[in-house]
Amino acid sequence: MANFTRYVRLALLLGAVPGASRAQGALSLAVQNPRPPVAPARAAAHVSLEAFIQELQATYKVNFLYRNQLVTGRYVSKAHPAFKSLPEALRYVTQQSGLQFELLKDGLYVIVPQPTAGVAPEAVPPVVPALLASAGPMTSLTDRPLALADVTVAGRVTDSKGGGLPGVTVVVKGTTQGTSTDPDGKFSLQAPENSTLVFSFVGYTRKEVPVTGATSSLAVSLADEAQALNDVVVVGYGTQQRANVTGAINTVSGATLENRPVTSVAQALQGSSPNLTIQQNSAEPGAGLNINIRGVGTLGNASPLIIVDGIAGSLNAINPNDIESVTVLKDAASAAIYGSRAANGVLLVTTKQGALNQKPTISYNTVLGYQAPNFQRRPVTGIQFMELKNEALVNSGQAPQFTPQQMRDFAAHGDYDWQLNQVLKKQAFQQNHNLSVSGSSGKTRYLVSLGYVDQNSLFYGDNYGFKRLNGRLNLTTQVTDRLKLGAIVSYAHVGTREHAFDT
Structure with missing residues (x-):
């Protein structure tokens, strides 16, 4: 009868007074009884079981169902060990209070007395699980989601x-x-x-x-x-690991420049490095490009200093397929070794070398293609122009410009030739060929390369266009552990034929 009364009161509390019980985080199953006074000495060394249960509720985000008579007058020691989990805390409370904690549902426990010898434990009647199931999924009696402690x-x-x-x-x-x-x-x-x-x-x-x-x-x-710290970066006075570089430096690898359908290194560098601005002001083949690293200057030339294998040079005379890397020195600290010549920044170009213990490797690539102008306009005939002009004037409330007789006379005379078709080609052929041999013999590394570029101009004329022939020989010999000898032989023949006007 006692068990029946207890669970009936549980059902009434779940259905009728959820607000009051949930606000406290536990369900009280009996009328509050006056609690006996606590001795001052015991209160100092112990904490009430009800307070300890509320602490467990707050820490592990769970709830407990119990009768007040079970927890009233029971205490646990304040000097309890640190608990690593909720089951460990419940085992400690069971040993201290003699109460048993039965799991009804995830996050919901019921507190019952521990069974004594010869007395069967109180079983949970079917009405409680049915009641909890009918209430739908319950995550917390305090309307808070369950969370790990x-x-x-x-x-x-x-x-x-x-x-x-x-x-x-x-x-x-x-x-x-x-x-x-x-x-x-x-x-x-x-x-x-x-x-x-x-x-x-x-x-x-x-x-x-x-x-x-x-x-x-x-x-x-x-x-x-x-991978990021051990990258070798070329700086003005040699090479350093990227982890030790503090200046504003950016490196463009040779793989980025290869196989691009361009004829010069400057064109291949477009869009490959932050703050490196490259502008093309002329459509002539072989025309120079404006290169800026620190913005456009107002005191003359703002182009950066170009260093090819330690020697000042030009990007137009280099074969893009011969380049190992291009390092952009942007700030004053990284380019200080070059003095006032580096006021606009520095581009350090490093050409390819053969690799030790490498068999001779032959590489050949070619690019063939056509260029076509995309700015040509389709002209109208003279009669079409007169008709459209008169129509436009009439629509705007004005008198026509051409009379019918003028239009008949022009039709009898015939149209003039469209001269632009005799100035610009519909397409222009270009070709790019590159052949290289690299490898090593003992402690000597070598690279031999040849390059040829022929880019025809879109203008009719006496063989207008751009041609470049490149030859390069790079030799490096490791004489001793501290002595290395190198030789660089480079040849470039650049020829440009253009008409008398810029485009």
Whole structure:
């Protein structure tokens, strides 16, 4: 009869007074009884079981059903150990209070007395599960979604050598909850149990570590992002690793410039590097391009200094297929070695070399194509022009310009020739051929290349166009560990034939 009364009152409370019970986070199944006074000495060393249960509710986001008579007058020690999980906390309360916690549904427990010897435990009548099922899915009696309990995670982040990393970002994956490490690499934050911490830092590989529980000694080691730090960058006074470069430098690889349908290096560099502006002011084959790194200057020439294998040169005389890399030096610090000549920036061009222990490799590529003007307009006949002109004037309320007799006389005379068709071609042929041989013999590396470009002009004339013939020989010999000899032989013949007017 007692069990029946208890569950009937539970049904009444679930259906009639959910507001009052949910506001407190637990269901009271009996009338409040006056609590006996607590001795001051015991109150100082213990905490009431009801207060402890409310603390568990707030920490683990669960709810408990119980009778007030069961928890009244029961206490647990304040000096309890740190709990790693809810089951561990419930086992501790069971040992301290003699009560048993039965799981009714996810996040919902009922508190009953522990069975004694010879007495069967109180069974949960079918009415309670049926009542809970009829109420639909219940996530929390406090109208809050269930969440894993937050645990304290502390530790230290180090590099591959064991040194602490300051400023490492530590974030709970999928959230904005996080922190950063102190100057010694230590950190501490609250994270949900069974979540994942993400450690990230510039120059190091991102790492994810699962949270299995509270800890104060989590050790995380981040590996160097070798691919970004070990790149070799050509600077004015040699080469450096990218990790050690502090100036404004950008490198364009030779693979970016190869196989582009262009005839010059400047055209191939268009759109390949930030802040490198290349403008074409003429449609003539072989015409120079305006190159700017620091913007347009007002005191004369604003073009950057061009350095090819350590020697000042020109981009128009280089075969794009011979280039290994182009380094753009943008700020004053990186270009300071060249003095006032580098006031507008520097382009460092490094040509290809053979590789050690490489068999002779022959490479040939060619580009064939046609150019066609896209700005030609289709002309109208003289009679069509007169008719359209008169129609436009009449529509605007004016008298026609041409009389019928003038139009008949013009038709009898005939149209004039459209001269632009005799000035511009419909298409112009261009070809680009490149042949190279590279390899090594012992400690000597070599590269031999030949290049030929023939770009016809769109203008009719005496063989108008641009031609370039390139030849290059790069030799490098490692004499000793500290002595290396090199020779660079370059030949370029550039010819341009154009008409008397710019386009």
